[in-house]
Amino acid sequence: MPEDGSSSQGGAAFLDIAANLATVRERIAAAARAADRDPAAITLVAVSKTHGIDRARAALTAGHRVFGENRVQEAYRKWPPLRAAFPNLELRLNGPLQTNKVGEAVALFDVIETVDRPKLAAALAREMDRQGRRPTCLIQVNTGAEPQKAGVAPEDADAFIAHCRDDLGLPIVGLMCIPPADEEPSPHFALLREIARRTGLSVLSMGMSGDFDVAVTLGATHVRVGTAIFGARPPPPTG
Numbered sequence: 001m002p003e004d005g006s007s008s009q010g011g012a013a014f015l016d017i018a019a020n021l022a023t024v025r026e027r028i029a030a031a032a033r034a035a036d037r038d039p040a041a042i043t044l045v046a047v048s049k050t051h052g053i054d055r056a057r058a059a060l061t062a063g064h065r066v067f068g069e070n071r072v073q074e075a076y077r078k079w080p081p082l083r084a085a086f087p088n089l090e091l092r093l094n095g096p097l098q099t100n101k102v103g104e105a106v107a108l109f110d111v112i113e114t115v116d117r118p119k120l121a122a123a124l125a126r127e128m129d130r131q132g133r134r135p136t137c138l139i140q141v142n143t144g145a146e147p148q149k150a151g152v153a154p155e156d157a158d159a160f161i162a163h164c165r166d167d168l169g170l171p172i173v174g175l176m177c178i179p180p181a182d183e184e185p186s187p188h189f190a191l192l193r194e195i196a197r198r199t200g201l202s203v204l205s206m207g208m209s210g211d212f213d214v215a216v217t218l219g220a221t222h223v224r225v226g227t228a229i230f231g232a233r234p235p236p237p238t239g
């Protein structure tokens, strides 16, 4: 966006995004206090997928530093210039990762939240050795056992976590889930927390714009919020 009089649109977006970030942070803090949790124990991940670089930059200018993206290609178009300007930002992959994109993902992301199958885990381990770069990883759990959704099945989670940690030596720090859209999210968040407890993992990435308060109540350490910060997403291109 040019820095001239025509950028009033960008100025408006800046004001909205800063205000939205403040509102979401306040809601996180309120939910944390109500649950007797320290608000500082919860990290807000701003999910900027599909939004242009200007909106991401507005959030950075407002002081935000932790971002989530869903697609490796899109993140490569958007984030290298932003990282050059804001070297201390953290970039998290929270969309499905194909094995043929593992090299790019390891090079770009600081955290990969969607490790969910042995072939992907093995490819990540190989690539981390090759690059000497070790983004921390979360295991995605398909808590609703939805056939079309990514994530390891809850009943397979413990064995898969052990395989990733102990056999492959991946830096697994926690779990991530996306509850079914049409269900009450609490049981899913509670299940994720229980799997993390029994496997000794401390990071819980759960909760989005519609339910992050609930997720905080149930122990989320990271909430992934897009719409409530950046506004509605443009519809995906067709064809």
Ligand SMILES: *Cc1c(COP(=O)(O)O)cnc(C)c1O
Pocket (backbone or CB within 6 Å): 047, 049, 070, 094, 095, 178, 207, 208, 209, 210, 224, 225, 226, 227, 228
């Ligand atoms: C898009 C997305 C989000 C953010 O969703 P909103 O409802 O816009 O807050 C969070 N997590 C994942 C994995 C997503 O794909």
